[in-house]
Amino acid sequence: AREVPFLSTAAMIDCSYLLMFRSLSACRMYDKQPWYRKIGIRSRLWIRTLRMRYWAKYNPTNFSQKYHLLAAEHSRILKKYRKAEKHYLKAIDASLVAGYQHETAVIYTCLANMYKDSHKMRLSAYAIQDAIKVYRSWGAHPIADQLEEQFHDILFQYGGDSAAVGTRAYYLKLSSRILKTTRTETSML
16 A cells, blocks of 8 residues: 655645645636637646635635635636626635635735626725735735736726825826826927
């Protein structure tokens, strides 16, 4: 009989992060891939989702939010947005209960991208506001600033009292727009 190697909980958590982030990066590139690579991405994602579901069954604190995130991404690339939304919300709940702020912020960002892809801009603005708040409370200010710049138009138009208003990135963007407008007006004279 062959001995099965024992994986410690720490090794499983490291492996789960590797699987999660590799899957997320593959899902982000999914639309730009040719059809034969899309098949490979979907099948690998499904296998990784099943593995994460198995781990979540025995250790839900560490793995249930990862499982729901991968299941949501799988549903998103298949354009099953309602099913994806349910998994995203379950993933957010699980990560908040477990206290994983970094995973909560990543999940909110993925949710905002899904809403943006499905043309639900107001919901995308709300999700990205939550992601920015969580990133800031976690101490990841550069990532929050990057998200503010990436989603600035959505935040400005649909966010109302958005998290971006009042920040340095918001005022830099606003001042550059004002400068462009005044230059255009003066060149017309």
